[in-house]
Amino acid sequence: AQRVTQPEKLLSVFKxxxxxxxxxxxxxxxxxxxxxxxxxRQRLQLLLRHISRESIKGFTADxxxxxxxxHLKKPFAQEEDSAMYxxxxxxxxxxxxxxxxxxxxxxx
Amino acid sequence: NAGVTQTPKFQVLKTGQSMTLxxxxxxxxxxxxxxxxxxxxxxxxxxxSVGAGxxxxxxxxxxxxxxxxxxxxxxxRLLSAAPSQxxxxxxASSYSGGGPLHFGNGTRLTVT
Numbered sequence: 286a287q288r289v290t291q292p293e294k295l296l297s298v299f300k301x302x303x304x305x306x307x308x309x310x311x312x313x314x315x316x317x318x319x320x321x322x323x324x325x326r327q328r329l330q331l332l333l334r335h336i337s338r339e340s341i342k343g344f345t346a347d348x349x350x351x352x353x354x355x356h357l358k359k360p361f362a363q364e365e366d367s368a369m370y371x372x373x374x375x376x377x378x379x380x381x382x383x384x385x386x387x388x389x390x391x392x393x
Numbered sequence: 394n395a396g397v398t399q400t401p402k403f404q405v406l407k408t409g410q411s412m413t414l415x416x417x418x419x420x421x422x423x424x425x426x427x428x429x430x431x432x433x434x435x436x437x438x439x440x441x442s443v444g445a446g447x448x449x450x451x452x453x454x455x456x457x458x459x460x461x462x463x464x465x466x467x468x469x470r471l472l473s474a475a476p477s478q479x480x481x482x483x484x485a486s487s488y489s490g491g492g493p494l495h496f497g498n499g500t501r502l503t504v505t
Binding site: 291294317319327328329330331334371373375380381382383384385386 | 426428433434435436437438441451483485491493494495496497498499
């Protein structure tokens with residue numbers, strides 16, 4: 286079975302502070318991992334995927350197979366980063382399993 | 394391309410009523426799926442399809458039916474609505490075998 290754990294329901298930081306949203310996964314094979322972002326009452330949008338190894342809106346995420354983690358990081362948070370963030374794993378054919386999400390609030 | 398289109402955006406039902414949530418995509422994606430989003434629960438997979446004529450159950454399929462007669466469309470049917478089905482429903486699609494999911498704008502359903 287595949288599982289995604291996001292231990293924090295809410296993360297509150299001040300503008301300019303570093304941000305790390307945690308994601309741990311459970312899967313016996315080689316997973317494909319994603320971060321999705323959902324701004325207030327909008328659709329989910331892809332933020333990052335681990336195979337791309339790119340930085341989007343200043344966010345990065347590194348897959349650590351030893352620790353089975355895929356934490357999302359940004360060195361300096363902006364107010365417009367406030368949103369719900371979901372970590373997701375594809376282990377099987379095409380089905381994505383999502384974590385419960387972390388709400389990021391960036392205060393001025 | 395319109396991407397993934399969901400209708401309606403909002404719906405209020407009474408307990409016991411039935412309805413169909415529509416989902417269409419114009420990206421020629423083989424894989425389509427329905428999720429429900431509830432506070433504190435994240436997104437949970439209801440049903441999915443890997444191609445026309447093929448559907449399968451996800452994590453929370455009870456009370457919902459799907460069919461996939463064409464590549465483009467993947468409607469979700471509520472047979473007899475219950476208050477527990479009050480939720481936001483998202484349709485999503487992707488190419489089979491990998492790649493990101495593309496989401497629709499969601500349908501906010503309230504069952505009274």
